[in-house]
Amino acid sequence: MKTIFPENFEDLERSGIGKIAVQGLGMEGVYPLWFGEGSEPTPKLIRDAAVAALDAGETFYNIPRGRPDLRAALKTYNDTIYGIDLHPDRIHVPASTMLTVMIATHMVIRPGDHALIVTPHWPNVEMALKWAGAEIGHFRQHAEDGKWALNVSGLMDACLAHTKMIYLNSPCNPTGYVMERPDQEKLLDFCRDRGIVLVSDEVYHRSVYDRNSAPSFLEFAGDDDPLIVVNGFSKGWAMTGWRLGWMVTPKGYEEQMAVLCEIYNTGGPSFVQIGAIAALEKGEGVVHDLRQGYAESLAVANDILGNHRRVDHTAPEGAFYAFPRIKGIRDGLAFAEGLLIDAKVGVAPGYTFGPGNQTHVRMCFAMKTDKLEQALRAFTHYLDTH
Numbered sequence: 001m002k003t004i005f006p007e008n009f010e011d012l013e014r015s016g017i018g019k020i021a022v023q024g025l026g027m028e029g030v031y032p033l034w035f036g037e038g039s040e041p042t043p044k045l046i047r048d049a050a051v052a053a054l055d056a057g058e059t060f061y062n063i064p065r066g067r068p069d070l071r072a073a074l075k076t077y078n079d080t081i082y083g084i085d086l087h088p089d090r091i092h093v094p095a096s097t098m099l100t101v102m103i104a105t106h107m108v109i110r111p112g113d114h115a116l117i118v119t120p121h122w123p124n125v126e127m128a129l130k131w132a133g134a135e136i137g138h139f140r141q142h143a144e145d146g147k148w149a150l151n152v153s154g155l156m157d158a159c160l161a162h163t164k165m166i167y168l169n170s171p172c173n174p175t176g177y178v179m180e181r182p183d184q185e186k187l188l189d190f191c192r193d194r195g196i197v198l199v200s201d202e203v204y205h206r207s208v209y210d211r212n213s214a215p216s217f218l219e220f221a222g223d224d225d226p227l228i229v230v231n232g233f234s235k236g237w238a239m240t241g242w243r244l245g246w247m248v249t250p251k252g253y254e255e256q257m258a259v260l261c262e263i264y265n266t267g268g269p270s271f272v273q274i275g276a277i278a279a280l281e282k283g284e285g286v287v288h289d290l291r292q293g294y295a296e297s298l299a300v301a302n303d304i305l306g307n308h309r310r311v312d313h314t315a316p317e318g319a320f321y322a323f324p325r326i327k328g329i330r331d332g333l334a335f336a337e338g339l340l341i342d343a344k345v346g347v348a349p350g351y352t353f354g355p356g357n358q359t360h361v362r363m364c365f366a367m368k369t370d371k372l373e374q375a376l377r378a379f380t381h382y383l384d385t386h
């Protein structure tokens with residue numbers, strides 16, 4: 001059939017996460033470890049604020065760049081956790097972290113520009129970059145001394161003359177890698193020198209298990225640095241279905257960002273933003289409780305995965321995924337499909353997180369410990385019998 005659409009439209013293909021999830025959603029008794037979210041609904045204090053806002057008639061258009069009270073709350077939140085004084089004009093509130101990634105991509109990339117992704121990586125980023133016409137390069141994290149690590153000098157060497165963007169996600173989905181401050185400084189210095197925009201995806205900033213928040217580039221970057229920090233409410237406050245994110249861009253672009261926020265979707269729903277204000281202003285306890293639960297689940301995952309002969313597991317420092325390599329398999333998608341059908345354990349196949357991951361799987365462990373233990377026992381039983 002002759003196509004009426006451009007080639008890169010015809011080429012679009014769902015990620016491996018979606019391929020498993022569509023088969024498993026609705027399956028009786030399935031353990032859903034495929035998506036990046038916990039099993040519990042958003043805490044009540046946040047839900048109550050949004051319900052009250054709806055009842056009060058907060059159903060109208062609002063300022064596309066985000067409600068002023070939410071942007072003020074975001075300034076206070078960032079200032080407090082990072083000990084900074086963020087310029088308010090730098091903060092914008094698109095409807096989801098995904099949308100902040102898309103907006104950042106379109107701010108920086110024109111067809112043919114090179115974008116370097118630190119991999120293994122969340123597949124949507126690569127899809128967004130492809131859709132924008134980027135030529136994509138990957139630079140891989142590696143396991144070292146029992147944790148995931150990144151050779152920052154190697155990453156810098158992998159940049160080309162036409163590299164316009166580096167995408168880094170720390171804490172990382174799927175590996176849990178966390179970049180520490182000295183490496184952050186080195187990387188931002190390099191980007192400044194080379195005029196490369198660093199897109200720092202910090203959506204898991206509260207999902208770290210040895211401190212209150214992960215190191216952020218915002219802690220030391222200047223107002224004019226070539227840095228876009230993308231973040232959101234989904235992970236830290238268990239608000240995945242609410243679809244609200246925020247982004248911090250260099251100073252001086254309020255006008256342009258207002259236009260982008262307007263043309264992408266004219267801002268997040270007002271009552272959702274009011275829920276987000278409650279999350280920021282009253283939600284520290286929620287963040288701590290959620291994290292405590294994930295930490296307990298992480299211990300279960302480390303114990304079970306770390307002690308199976310066919311599982312090569314590197315313990316994550318942050319986020320809420322395990323990304324083990326499974327010994328003795330060749331095709332991760334076929335493995336994930338078999339695992340889903342026979343053991344009712346739904347995992348994301350490794351290939352979807354970038355090259356070199358065909359024998360890995362990603363498992364979200366943000367689940368209550370008893371259920372997670374059952375899921376992982378079903379998984380290891382499958383390995384023992386296949």
Ligand SMILES: Cc1ncc(COP(=O)(O)O)c(C=O)c1O
Pocket residue numbers: 036096097098099101122169173201203232233234240243244245
């Ligand atoms: C690394 C990363 N960035 C961004 C997102 C998108 O988050 P949101 O659901 O808020 O759009 C995700 C979601 O899984 C993610 O893992």
